[in-house]
Amino acid sequence: MARTNSYEVPGAKEAMNKFKQEVASEVGVNLKQGYNGDLTSKQAGTIGGNMVKKMIHQAESQMSGK
Secondary structure (H helix, E strand, C coil), X not given: CCCCCCCCCCCHHHHHHHHHHHHHHHCCCCCXXXXXXXXXXXXXXXXXXXXXXXXXXXXXXXXHCC
């Protein structure tokens, strides 16, 4: 099965990986470079959920002019 994840903005992949590493560190999950298939669903969901929460917060701040 081919991967369907893609980025609309050039350079976004590196920025998102850095962001993911930062969020994982904040929530106490150690990520390795490359494949992290040993993570539990809970760990992966915590990282992804916190990433979305931070992105929504940033978008709301930008829309409100703060």
